[in-house]
Amino acid sequence: MKKVFIVLGISLVIAACGGTKPGEAEGGDTSTTATNQAATAATTNADTAASKTGTTAAPASKGATLIAGSDCTTCHKEHQKIIGPAFADIAKKYTAADTEKLAKKVIAGGSGNWGDVAMTAHPALSLDDAKEMVTYILSVK
Ligand code: HEC
Incomplete structure (x- = not known):
């Protein structure tokens, strides 16, 4: 009977771990952040390029x-x-x-x-x- 509880307990722990997947969730967050940063960097570059283009198109006298x-x-x-x-x-x-x-x-x-x-x-x-x-x-x- 004891063994059954231990096995049940272990599988509960495994189930809990599998359910929340803390490691994977963190990993996912990190990569999302990295992607966001990359996207932000790309946007910033695009903006700079756009304003440069604007300056070139209408040069101030x-x-x-x-x-x-x-x-x-x-x-x-x-x-x-x-x-x-x-x-x-x-x-x-x-x-x-x-x-x-x-x-x-x-x-x-x-x-x-x-x-x-x-x-x-x-x-x-x-x-x-x-x-x-x-x-x-x-x-x-
Ligand atoms: C303190 C305010 C002031 C500043 C600073 C100023 N102006 Fe003026 N400006 C006036 C006023 C007031 C008149 C109208 C003068 C009049 O009735 O003859 C005027 C008139 C002019 C005129 C027309 C002149 C005429 O006889 O019809 C030109 C051109 C001009 N300003 C250019 C400039 C430039 C260029 C600058 C910067 C270097 C400048 N102003 C800085 C107030 C200013």
Whole structure:
């Protein structure tokens, strides 16, 4: 009778082990995690590639890059007046023939053409860089 219980007990233990399969479950989790990591890595790479492609497809002009690196966007947005007029509005008002005049205005600052609010002076800007910026601004539609 005792032997029967021992055999029953052992087979119960085996059944319990076989049922939960702790070793296999852990192994499965690990490989799933690894797969997820691989998938995440692939997605990240794809994203980077996509943004690189985007950059290549629409290269930022030199003027746009200069503007991004300056303080212009504190007062100007492309399509919305904030403190200064929207770039699109400036583009409507002027033509390429005004590039030099506008570049000098950016360097000197001042008011009068859009209202009483003055643009700050940008004495550190070279005329060439200011012209690049204005060329970009005039291209905003
Ligand atoms: C402190 C706010 C401010 C900053 C910073 C600023 N602007 Fe302006 N900007 C203005 C205002 C205000 C006007 C309107 C001036 C006027 O009425 O003549 C203006 C006008 C302009 C005009 C049109 C000028 C004209 O006579 O019609 C251009 C072009 C321009 N800004 C470019 C820039 C560029 C490029 C930068 C960055 C280097 C810049 N702005 C930074 C406020 C600013």
